[in-house]
Amino acid sequence: MVPPFEHEVSSNGQSAVAEPQTDQGTGLRTVREQVVQAIDPLQKQLDAKLHQLDEALRPRLEQPVKEKPLIAVAIAAAGGVLLGGLTVLAVLAGGRRSN
Template identity: 70%
Template sequence: MVPFETELASTGTAPVAEPTTSTTTARRSMREQMVDVIDPLQKQLDAKLHELDETLRPRLEQPVKEKPLLAVAVSAGVGVLVGALTVMAVLAGARSKAE
C-alpha cells in the first residue's frame, strides 16, 4: 500500500503529495489505542508520585528544620564537588583534543 497518492498541482507542473484516507484513519486509530493504553498508567504514576510526596516530604524536611546550617553546608559541599568534577572533565576533554 502506498502511503501517499501523487497528483499534479493546479498549474500542472509540481507534484503534490496528499495522504490517503485509510492511512490517516489508521494513524488516528493507532494514536487512540496508544492513548487508551498510556492514560491508566499515567494516572497510576500520578497517584504514586502524590503518595510519595506526602510520605517523603515530612521525612526530608524534619532534619533541615532541626539543623539548617548543616543542610546548607552539605548542599554547598555537594555543589563544590560537582563543580570540581565538571571542571576536571572539561579540562580533560580540552587536553585530549589538543593531542
C-alpha cells in the same frame, strides 16, 4: 481503499505526520486514540503512586532541614564545590589529549 489524510505543514516547513480521518458513523478509531485509551489508566495509577510517595517522603526529608538548616546549606555548598571541581578537572583533562 486507503483512508483520506489531511495534509498539514508544521512550523518548520516540513510535512507533519498526518492522521487518517475516521468515519464517526462506523466507530473506527485512530491508533493514537487506542494508545491513549490503553495508557490512560496506567498514567492515573502512576500519578496516584507518585502522590502517595510524595506524601510519605516529603516530611522525612523536610524535618532534618528544618531542624538543622546550616548543616543543610553546608552540605549543599560542599556538593556544589565538589561538582564544580570535577567539572574543572574534566575540562582541563579534555584539553590535554595526546595523539
